[in-house]
Amino acid sequence: xxxxxxxxxxxxxxxxxxxxxxxxxxxxxxxxxxxxxxxxxxxxxxxxxxxxxxxxxxxxxxxxxxxxxxxxxxxxxxxxxxxxxxxxxxxxxxxxxxxxxxxxxxxxxxxxxx
Amino acid sequence: xxxxxxxxxxxxxxxxxxxxxxxxxxxxxxxxxxxxxxxxxxxxxxxxxxxxxxxxxxxxxxxxxxxxxxxxxxxxxxxxxxxxxxxxxxxxxxxxxxxxxxxxxxxxxxxx
Numbered sequence: 155x156x157x158x159x160x161x162x163x164x165x166x167x168x169x170x171x172x173x174x175x176x177x178x179x180x181x182x183x184x185x186x187x188x189x190x191x192x193x194x195x196x197x198x199x200x201x202x203x204x205x206x207x208x209x210x211x212x213x214x215x216x217x218x219x220x221x222x223x224x225x226x227x228x229x230x231x232x233x234x235x236x237x238x239x240x241x242x243x244x245x246x247x248x249x250x251x252x253x254x255x256x257x258x259x260x261x262x263x264x265x266x267x268x
Numbered sequence: 269x270x271x272x273x274x275x276x277x278x279x280x281x282x283x284x285x286x287x288x289x290x291x292x293x294x295x296x297x298x299x300x301x302x303x304x305x306x307x308x309x310x311x312x313x314x315x316x317x318x319x320x321x322x323x324x325x326x327x328x329x330x331x332x333x334x335x336x337x338x339x340x341x342x343x344x345x346x347x348x349x350x351x352x353x354x355x356x357x358x359x360x361x362x363x364x365x366x367x368x369x370x371x372x373x374x375x376x377x378x379x380x
Contacts, residue, residue: 156313187367196270197312197357197370210366244311256302257368259311 159246160260167235168268175230175263177245180218183251186228187257188220191242202229204250235267271295272360274371275379282379283293285302287345291358294339298360303343306355313379315356345376353378 158179167173177186188200203222217239219231228245242264243267246257273292281287289303299320304312318325318332318341325332331344345352355375359368 156311158311160311185366189370194372196272196372197359197368199367199369202366204366212367246311256314256317258314259304261309261311 156258172233177228179247181248187246189244222257272371278375287348289343302359304357
């Protein structure tokens with residue numbers, strides 16, 4: 155248990171569906187992240203939020219839309235995804251973004267787009 | 269272009285011996301390096317880190333070595349235990365920038 159909780163753990167969605175991934179942390183961290191892990195590829199940083207403000211969008215397609223309503227919650231809204239978007243989506247948090255502190259990861263959401 | 273490279277997809281080590289996992293990087297701006305461990309169906313968990321001002325950091329059975337001139341770091345686990353079987357990710361960051369850049373991971377298998 156790392157203190158970062160992601161729901162759902164598994165999600166299967168059609169290409170025309172709209173769904174959302176949720177991440178929650180109660181570690182008092184100020185930075186939250188979405189990462190994507192595809193098969194045989196490194197973990198890729200998607201979005202970064204510091205103090206609820208988005209500070210990085212790593213060239214992610216607009217069919218992925220993040221939302222950070224407060225420093226404890228992070229969402230990833232999904233719409234009109236493609237089969238190649240199937241991957242493990244990991245949320246992480248850290249004390250502060252730009253400072254070199256360790257990130258704590260959730261267990262991930264295994265997404266399958268059919 | 270991968271900035272953090274773990275060239276060994278898997279490594280098999282006998283229980284009790286030393287496990288050495290390697291990582292190379294290309295971005296000279298990286299100044300902080302981390303190792304994460306990942307079990308199946310779980311997110312990565314932080315293991316150990318090292319700042320670029322150091323060349324060694326030790327925590328129990330785990331030691332990370334950094335060779336800045338070679339842009340190379342390694343994780344030593346000694347003695348290796350069955351519970352160490354997992355995928356190990358090397359990660360790096362640039363001070364003042366957000367997020368981590370990860371390698372593809374090395375699957376460590378500890379054999380009894």
